[in-house]
Amino acid sequence: MNTYDAIVIGAGHNGLTNAAYLAKAGLKVAVLERNPYIGGATVSRELHEGWYYSNCSYVCSLLRPEIARDLELPRHGLQVVPFGGGATFMRNGDHLGSYFDHDRFYREIARHSKRDANAYDRYTADVTKQTRLIRPFLMRTPPDPTSLRPRELLELANFAKAFLNMGEEGLADTIAFWTKSVADYLNEYFETDVLKAHLGGSGIIGTALGVYSPGTAYVLLHHYMGDVDGNVGAWGFARGGMGAVAESISKAFRSYGGEIICDANVDEIIVKGSKVRGVALKNGDEYLAPIVVSNLDPKRTFLDIMNEKDLPSSVIKKASNFKIRGSSGKLNIALDGLPVFHGMDPKSPLMAGDLHFTDSLERQERAYDDWKNETWSKDPYLDMMIPSLTDPTMAPPGKHMMSVFVQYAPPKINGEDWTAEDKAGFEKTVIDQISNYSPNFRDLILHCETRTPKDIESEVGLTEGNIFQGELTFDQLLFNRPFPGYAQYRGPVTGMYMCGSGTHPGGGVMSAPGANAAREILRDLNKPNTVPGGYADD
Amino acid sequence: MNTANRATMMLETPFHSRVKELCQINDWGNWMGFTTPNAFFDVELEYFAVRSTTGVFDLSPMNKYRITGPDAEAYLNKMVTRNVSKIGLNRVGYTVWCNDAGQVMDDGTIFRLGPNDFRLCSYQRATDWLLWCAMGFDVSISDETDHLAALAVQGPTSCTTLTQMGLHDLNTLKPFGMREYDFEGEKLMISRTGFTGDLGYEVWVSPERAEPLWDQLFEAGRDYLIKPFGSYALDIARIETGFIQAGVDFVPAEEMVRPGRTRSPFELGLDWLVDLEKPLFNGRKSLIAEKEKGSRYRFAILNIDGNKPADHSFILKGDQQIGTVTSAAWCPTAKSNIAFAQLEMPEGGVGQEYVAEIYYQRELHWTRVLAPCRVLDGPIFNPKRRRQTPAIPH
Numbered sequence: 001m002n003t004y005d006a007i008v009i010g011a012g013h014n015g016l017t018n019a020a021y022l023a024k025a026g027l028k029v030a031v032l033e034r035n036p037y038i039g040g041a042t043v044s045r046e047l048h049e050g051w052y053y054s055n056c057s058y059v060c061s062l063l064r065p066e067i068a069r070d071l072e073l074p075r076h077g078l079q080v081v082p083f084g085g086g087a088t089f090m091r092n093g094d095h096l097g098s099y100f101d102h103d104r105f106y107r108e109i110a111r112h113s114k115r116d117a118n119a120y121d122r123y124t125a126d127v128t129k130q131t132r133l134i135r136p137f138l139m140r141t142p143p144d145p146t147s148l149r150p151r152e153l154l155e156l157a158n159f160a161k162a163f164l165n166m167g168e169e170g171l172a173d174t175i176a177f178w179t180k181s182v183a184d185y186l187n188e189y190f191e192t193d194v195l196k197a198h199l200g201g202s203g204i205i206g207t208a209l210g211v212y213s214p215g216t217a218y219v220l221l222h223h224y225m226g227d228v229d230g231n232v233g234a235w236g237f238a239r240g241g242m243g244a245v246a247e248s249i250s251k252a253f254r255s256y257g258g259e260i261i262c263d264a265n266v267d268e269i270i271v272k273g274s275k276v277r278g279v280a281l282k283n284g285d286e287y288l289a290p291i292v293v294s295n296l297d298p299k300r301t302f303l304d305i306m307n308e309k310d311l312p313s314s315v316i317k318k319a320s321n322f323k324i325r326g327s328s329g330k331l332n333i334a335l336d337g338l339p340v341f342h343g344m345d346p347k348s349p350l351m352a353g354d355l356h357f358t359d360s361l362e363r364q365e366r367a368y369d370d371w372k373n374e375t376w377s378k379d380p381y382l383d384m385m386i387p388s389l390t391d392p393t394m395a396p397p398g399k400h401m402m403s404v405f406v407q408y409a410p411p412k413i414n415g416e417d418w419t420a421e422d423k424a425g426f427e428k429t430v431i432d433q434i435s436n437y438s439p440n441f442r443d444l445i446l447h448c449e450t451r452t453p454k455d456i457e458s459e460v461g462l463t464e465g466n467i468f469q470g471e472l473t474f475d476q477l478l479f480n481r482p483f484p485g486y487a488q489y490r491g492p493v494t495g496m497y498m499c500g501s502g503t504h505p506g507g508g509v510m511s512a513p514g515a516n517a518a519r520e521i522l523r524d525l526n527k528p529n530t531v532p533g534g535y536a537d538d
Numbered sequence: 539m540n541t542a543n544r545a546t547m548m549l550e551t552p553f554h555s556r557v558k559e560l561c562q563i564n565d566w567g568n569w570m571g572f573t574t575p576n577a578f579f580d581v582e583l584e585y586f587a588v589r590s591t592t593g594v595f596d597l598s599p600m601n602k603y604r605i606t607g608p609d610a611e612a613y614l615n616k617m618v619t620r621n622v623s624k625i626g627l628n629r630v631g632y633t634v635w636c637n638d639a640g641q642v643m644d645d646g647t648i649f650r651l652g653p654n655d656f657r658l659c660s661y662q663r664a665t666d667w668l669l670w671c672a673m674g675f676d677v678s679i680s681d682e683t684d685h686l687a688a689l690a691v692q693g694p695t696s697c698t699t700l701t702q703m704g705l706h707d708l709n710t711l712k713p714f715g716m717r718e719y720d721f722e723g724e725k726l727m728i729s730r731t732g733f734t735g736d737l738g739y740e741v742w743v744s745p746e747r748a749e750p751l752w753d754q755l756f757e758a759g760r761d762y763l764i765k766p767f768g769s770y771a772l773d774i775a776r777i778e779t780g781f782i783q784a785g786v787d788f789v790p791a792e793e794m795v796r797p798g799r800t801r802s803p804f805e806l807g808l809d810w811l812v813d814l815e816k817p818l819f820n821g822r823k824s825l826i827a828e829k830e831k832g833s834r835y836r837f838a839i840l841n842i843d844g845n846k847p848a849d850h851s852f853i854l855k856g857d858q859q860i861g862t863v864t865s866a867a868w869c870p871t872a873k874s875n876i877a878f879a880q881l882e883m884p885e886g887g888v889g890q891e892y893v894a895e896i897y898y899q900r901e902l903h904w905t906r907v908l909a910p911c912r913v914l915d916g917p918i919f920n921p922k923r924r925r926q927t928p929a930i931p932h
Contacts, residue, residue, distance in 0.1 A: 099546065103571045106663075107546045114681055119666040125793045132795065167797050169639070 004030045004259075006291035006521070007279055008499070009266050009305065010461070012040025013063075015295030016249040016260075017514030018499040018521075020071055022291075023256035024530040025522050030287060031253070032264040032279065034461065038250055040295070041460050041467065042509050044241025048447035050396045053332035054242040055449065056460060056467070058385060058403040059083075059354075061226030061235040062508035063245060066139060067515050070532040071252040078248035082228040082236040083390050086353030088198040089437045093343050096194045096359075097350045100234070113192045123189045129170060130177050131225045131232055132537050133162055134505075138225070138512045139534030141520060142479040142487045142504045178474050182216040183361045193360040200361050201381055204407055206467040206507065208325035210368030211361045215473040222472050222506065232537075235354075237387045241394060245509055261287075269294070269496060271310040276495030279305075291521060293497040295514070297462060297469040298322045298482040301491075301498060315492045318483040323471040324502075326411035326453030326464030327371060331404040331430050334447040338386070338400050339438040352389040357382055357433055371408035374415060376426045380433065381407040400444075406430055411453045411464040418454045426452060468507025469500050478504060489517035490524075497521055548573045551598035552687040552748030556756075560766050567769055570663070572599035575768040582870065584767035585774050588693045588734050589871045591763035594755065595690040595772055597740065598748075602686050603658045603668055607677035610654040617671045617820060618648070619803055621813040625650045630714045630731050634803050634811055635667075636821030640828060641791035641800035642808075643667065644784050647731060649716060657682065661784040667792065671820065687748035691755065692738030692775075695762035697929035700728070700739060703758035708739075709928035722747050730929075733772060735779020737923045737930065762932070777876055778869035780839055780917030782806060787837075787864040787878055801880070802828055807837035835861075836886030840877045840894065841918065842866075842911040848877040848894040853911070855892050860885045863894070872918040877911070888915045 004027075008019040011033035023029045037043065041056035060080050068078065084100040096112060099105040109117035143155035166174055176185065182203025186196040202223040203216035210216070228234040238244040250260060264285070269292050270277040278288035294301040302311060302319035340346055341355075358364050358381045367377035383405040388395040395401040406426075413422045427450040435442045453465030462469060470476055479487040482502045489497050499517035501507040519531040549572045551557070560578050567576040574596065578584055587593035605614060614622040618633040625631040627650055634645045646660035658664070668679050691700060701708050705719050705728060716729035724747055732738035743751050756764055776783065784790055791800040802825060803812050813819075814826055838861075842848050847868050853861040861881035869876050877894065885892075889912065896907040923930050 097546065103548070103568060104546045107549075107571055111545045115665045115669060118663045121663075122666065122792050125795050128795045165797055170797065 002030075002285070002287040004028045004287065004289040006293060007032060007287050007289040008293045008295060009269075009279065010034075010040060010295030010500070011038035011246070011250070011260055011262070012295050012500070013042040013246050013249055013509055013511050014499050014501060014514035015040070015293070016246060016253055017067060017071070017511040018293055018295065018518045019258050020249060020253040020256060021515055021518030021530045022521060023253055023258040025518075025527045027527075028257070029253075030259045030261055030289075032266055032281075032287065033260065033262045034265040035459070036262050038260060038262065039243050039246035041456075041462065042242045042246040044243030047332070047449050048334040050399070051334040051401050051447065052241050052243075052394050053401065053449055054238075054387065054403055055332060055451070056330065056456065057242045057509050058387070058405065059235045060238045060242065060245065060509055061223075061228060061233075062510040063226070064139060064510055064512050064515070064534070065227070065230075066532045066535055067511045071249060073245075073248040073252060076248040076251035076255070077240075078244055079239040080228060080236040081239055081390055082231070082234050083352045083385075085350040086198075086355060087344065087350040088194055088356040088359055089341060089343075090194055090359040095343055096192075096198050097348070098198060098353065099349070109192075109195060112194060113190075116190045116192045116195050119189045126173060127221065127224055128232065129166065130174060130221050133166065133174060134221065134225050135232075135537055136162065136534060137478075138505045138510070139516065139532070141489065141516050142481070144488065145479055177217050177221055179214055180217040181212045181214050182220050183211040183365075185217040185220070186361070193362075197358050197360050197364060198356065200364055201356055201358070201383060201407075204364060204368070204381065205383060205405065206328050206407075207471060208327035208371065208408070208466075209471075209473075211364045213368075218474060218477070219472050222508065226508070226510070237390050239391050239393060241387070241391075242509065249511070266305050269306050271307065271493050271496075274310075274494060276493055291495050291497065293499050293517060293521070294491075295500045297324055297466070297500055298498070298502045299324055299463040300461060301500075301502075310493060312492050315486070318486075322482055322502075323473065323476060324463045324466040324469065325471065326457065326466055327408045328456075328465065328467055329376065329406040329409035329426060329453060330451040330456070331406065331427060332449040332451075333402040333404065333445055334395065335400040335402055335444040336446050337398065337440075337444050338389075339402075339434075339441040339444055341438045351386065353385070355382075355384045357437055367408055371410050374410050375413055376409045376422075376429060377407070378429060380430060382430065382433065383407070384434065404430055404434070409453055411457070418452045423450055423452055426450065469502035470507070472506050477506065481506060489513075489520045549599075551596050552745035553596045553598060553689070553752050556749060556752040557596055557766065565768070569769065570599040570601065574599060575766075577768040577770050578766045581768070581770045581774075584765060584771035585870060587763070587765035587767055588736060588738075588771065588775050590694060591765065592691060592693040592696045592699045592759050593734070593765055593767040593771070594759075595692065595767050597688045597690050598686070600683070600688065601660045601663055602682040602688075603660070603664060604680045604682045605656045605658060605668075605677055606654060607675070608654055609675040609677050610656055613672060613675040613677045614648060614656060614658070615816060616675075616818060617668070619812045619819060619821065619825075621816055622648060622656075627652070628716050630716060630729050632811070634806075634808055636803065636825070637791045638821060638824065639791065639800075640802050640821035640824030641794075642788055642803055642806060643791045645782070645808075649729065662790050685745065686742055687745045687751070688740055688742045689751065689755065690732050690734070690738060690740050692732045692734040692736050694737055694923060694930065695759070695764075695932045696738050698931045699755065699759035699762045699764055700741070702762070703754050709931075711929070712927045713925055722750050726751070733781055734775040735781065735917065735919055735924060736775070736921065737926075774867050774869065777865050777867040777878070778872055778917070778919040782837075782878065783865070801835060802833060804828060804833045805835040805837060805880070833883055835880045836883055838879045838881050838886040839914045839917060840879050840892070840911040841914050842875040842877055842894050842896075843909045844907060845875055846896050846898050846907055846909065847875065848896050848909065848911075851877065851897075852895045853879050853881060853892050854895055854908070855885065860892065869918060874918050875909075876918055886913055888913050
């Protein structure tokens, strides 16, 4: 009989993290994965011989260091290597380079505007204030604002104290950050189009909103609140691709006695008498456990693998109304050599960072207009990287692997499913844009994996292909994520929990939702907590 | 390498060719993105050039802004805490400026070149703030940093050296005065100012005249024992004479991340720079409130027993930690162990005695010293020659 103490559905990084902490506490845990491979959106695959693609997520910053250390992920093979810099190429042949060295970045911005170079310090200080406000709450369960239980009140008081410590100006800034558009926010600091566009990109990645849409300033913040080795806002590559993250967590999980079962496509969470009993697979197999944790997004969880009859109507309503819109696509490209870009020294450290081709907020907004019109952006915002400049394991020597994240791509084209022609057109748009800045790029392409939101949804299981398991807007954050009353990882049925990015603190390869959910489950079981607390910022 | 990459390299000042030649020990630092010498040949000897002969410091990286236009005086009066109207023509004034919360953003000097023509020298880069403050004023603001080369010529023989170079009657120039001379077909501007607390001048020319200025100055000063000095020697001199520095003794207010870490002018001992009689200036309301409510901290210059510099020390009163040191140095002329400290009010009154908790390491061995210290009533080094007019010859 397939009987366990807990079953986790989905072997993404959060599911594996959750399972690892439950197994560490002594529970007999199984992770069920639909695909023949683990990782979910944290995956590396060899789709062209000798080249490894980070097929979905492609860079690493948000992964909580407390978890990486506690689960001994380095010992299990994880190495995160920071990359320095990035650039936005301009239509006039110039570019704005983003150097990690503060003084060098100052001089680079000053080439475009001395005032902006000067204002950048004020901007950095203000953004840092906001990251410092959020970071302590990443490894905590959001309090229930309506509860009078002492634990909840204490946690609410913690929130209130952190806010009040910001002072009057800081509070106003905080509210601005959580509600404003990234364009409005950046316009308060800068005058240069290319600088605003370079920074503004972080406000729309993975989000079905434009740079002028309220709420996008927070999305930028979400990309700044991680760190590599304590450098807040820095990003790095997982050596071997993002699959190395899932791989290392899975090894930690197995070291605690956990079991991963692939090709296990869950059909339904079995509920009897308002209690969870286990899960049934599409092939009829059953796995039984008094605890079932879903790493799937809220829509998939409540509207797909749970029977509506087992759920309160309000939950069905909330899940139906949950905002999880597809807006991104991706190209993974095997290259025969290093592409050369106009005006860029191939040896520049900028080449190893995030490269973009949208030099104004207006172009970013126009790209969003296409999404609203139910087609892919004809002048898309690209977040392009060449990980093989940092990580020699991604491609054969002298060859390169390129990851191109594309904003925007809608879940459907003019209301219809993506066709093969649509996909080819989408791919051509992206390759054309890069070719405009790189004369030899097109000729270097050996293989290209193109992923539309539809592909991401069907392969990974993210509804509409939304990379964050739900929009990162204020109405879906903190105690509202995924929705009010269910932000503490507990589902509406006894023994049922959620641990995906659809829960606090949200998307990105962070592992915090998985760890936080494990802490709540262990609390319900009266087991000692195995989940570490968050590091305090100094 | 293309132009875009070159533009991100560290810069060289207009004096670099000469500085490089004299930088015997090749010890370089980064000052505002410029390659500048930490030391030329020996920090202590460089320091003593300032105190006993003539020391020359390249201050070209100093941020310099030209402020002109009908509203220039009114504009500066709104921006800074002191009354700019009281700075006469061809005079220089030290000042600070605050944000709305009355917290110090930076300190600097204002040179009055004309009725509505000013030069502002600031430690921090200030373009963004200067332009925000300019809204509503008929002023034009330009960054002159790259268009002006400047040398600090400091020490007892500095007046004689500069006179020897051809700046006649320089000894009649009063402290904080400035004057123009003809130099190589252009104008050379000289001010009796500096960051060393000694008799000294700052000389301003176009970058094209930088090398001739350096050459003529060193030629003129040869018999008066002229020597270049770097930023380490300057640091000792400025601590000895009680000058605070942005980013070291206070956090520039608009770059603060952690609430409460900034300081008001009162908390930096700069009450004399704040003119609350002015009807409006940035931070006025908050500073009036602070005057009524009292400050959180007090700036103190401490004279510390023993000869171990109290870098980063806690200041204790009994068992209680009442403050921290921001700058510290053994002061070779005053033969004193001096530290700047931020003490929690009401501590820090003149003559108050505390203990400095000092840690130092010798041959991998750490030692903790609890050194008694006393609050001074002002800078320990403040020689008469600094103020005397006519300036002394040596």
